Amino acid sequence: MLYRDMPKTKDKLSILGFGCMRLPGGQTNVNEKEAIEQIRYAIDQGINYLDTAWPYHNGKSEVVLGKALRDGYREKVKIADKLPHWLCKTRDDMEYYLNAQLKRLDQEVIDYYLIHSLDGAAWDHLQSLGIMDFMDNAKESGKAANIGFSFHGLRDDFKQIIDDYDWDFCQIQFNILDKHFQAGVEGLDYARSKNIGVIIMEPLRGGSLAKKLPDQVEKIYRNFPTARSNAEWALRWIWNHPGVVTVLSGMNHKDQIDENIQIAEKAEVGSLSTEELNTVENAAAAFRSLMKVPCTGCQYCQPCPQNVNIPSAFTFYNNKYLFKQGIMNRGFYLMQLGDMQQRRPALASQCISCGLCVKHCPQHIDIPAELKKVEKEFEGKWTTKPLMFMLKQALSQGRKKRERTQDE
Ligand code: SF4
Ligand code: SF4
Structure with missing residues (x-):
């Protein structure tokens, strides 16, 4: 070693x-x-x-x-x-x-x-x-x-x-x-x-x-x-x-x-x-050529005035298709970009298509259009709200246990 x-x-x-x-x-x-x-x-x-x-x-x-x-x-x-x-x-x-x-x-x-x-x-x-x-x-x-x-x-x-x-x-x-x-x-x-x-x-x-x-x-x-x-x-x-x-x-x-x-x-x-x-x-380049959105994660498009985390949204979306891990990446997307951990949400659905980010993207990605697809895939299903509820419950489990212990 x-x-x-x-x-x-x-x-x-x-x-x-x-x-x-x-x-x-x-x-x-x-x-x-x-x-x-x-x-x-x-x-x-x-x-x-x-x-x-x-x-x-x-x-x-x-x-x-x-x-x-x-x-x-x-x-x-x-x-x-x-x-x-x-x-x-x-x-x-x-x-x-x-x-x-x-x-x-x-x-x-x-x-x-x-x-x-x-x-x-x-x-x-x-x-x-x-x-x-x-x-x-x-x-x-x-x-x-x-x-x-x-x-x-x-x-x-x-x-x-x-x-x-x-x-x-x-x-x-x-x-x-x-x-x-x-x-x-x-x-x-x-x-x-x-x-x-x-x-x-x-x-x-x-x-x-x-x-x-x-x-x-x-x-x-x-x-x-x-x-x-x-x-x-x-x-x-x-x-x-x-x-x-x-x-x-x-x-x-x-x-x-x-x-x-x-x-x-x-x-x-x-x-x-x-x-x-x-x-x-x-x-790595061959991997990237297979991605749905050719985002390199460079972050030049950040910050977004609506707080959308553009590179992370594209990464989870790409991973879903590259590794055929739909549920896992949707879960990561909702947990990391949703309002799960007392912080500002950064979801694709927050995009108002102002276009500010587009001119900074060296890959010339139509960011608002691609974010619409991410939103549809990860937030557009009827299961999103129950899934977010379950994830929040799971995350707050430790705290509830603690409150119960203190009450006893
Ligand atoms: S187009 Fe959407 S993602 Fe880009 S800066 Fe405007 S709100 Fe943010
Ligand atoms: S600027 Fe373009 S390539 Fe870079 S992180 Fe943003 S969307 Fe991805």
Whole structure:
């Protein structure tokens, strides 16, 4: 296993991290015995960064991770966990969730504590609730050794958040298709310029980039003289970037763990040749040519006066067709762009066709017309309202549980 320094903390973290969001057992359950075996196996192979969060596996991920780290495993690793800020209505709520997470994990300290899934609007809101004071206090009290955030917003907001606080680290989505999506490579470089280490999530887009790819893409990979799996191309490209400390992978099979560890053995910064980098660029271009909307995610069209998140709307729409994952991408679209997490909605239906964005688009996309299609696909069905209601209920579940506990 290779290790890279987290710039501010000087911790030597394994370049492959274990994401505990896809443990064996399904989305809302965990096969505890299997999960513990896999987590311990990964640690025995040198993985020392384990990532979990409040909502993963309906709250069971943190508990199982805590159990897996008994019997001498805790000392070998760093734990990352995340504040579910969408459940926090007050500064006290933040304290409550941090304490509850320590209890679930059966730990006294969380090594890497992140504010989960930030964007610009959520950050503004959390500042008004006193998040800075909460974060300072979490460190001073020794409950969180290092503070960071995970991000799902626009690049300019990412830079602003980076500048607003003395972060120890951050976590962004980054992969061969998302080079410019959300924080993107510019955000990665920006964080690096501020000495902030970056953890990468969604390196394989939920596994989609490791599975069978469209023929046009597979052909480009197969034409390269050295045979490599799709996962190897995608992961090696990420690890090639300076600034990347650890790449998280949600693993739930021993074979997967073995394959990823094997790939990680060769993944030094700058180890890919020009030919190899060109191959990945060509594969990504072939992917893009198959997209319904040729959006590169550059974000030149932002901000929209109606707050439509144009690149994200197109990304979810494209993903639906590229990976044939209609329900999943509609869910992501409604959760991330809808009014789910105490923030300003950013849906395609908010577009009033003013045309302001169009002149900034280097791809000359008829943005209002394409947004109409996105709206029809993702918001136009009778199931949208019940689906949004269900998603809101699921997201607020933790808070309701807490209120019940307090009433008792
Ligand atoms: S056309 Fe629509 S998306 Fe573009 S700036 Fe105007 S309101 Fe925003
Ligand atoms: S400017 Fe065009 S290509 Fe860039 S994010 Fe906006 S719609 Fe996509």
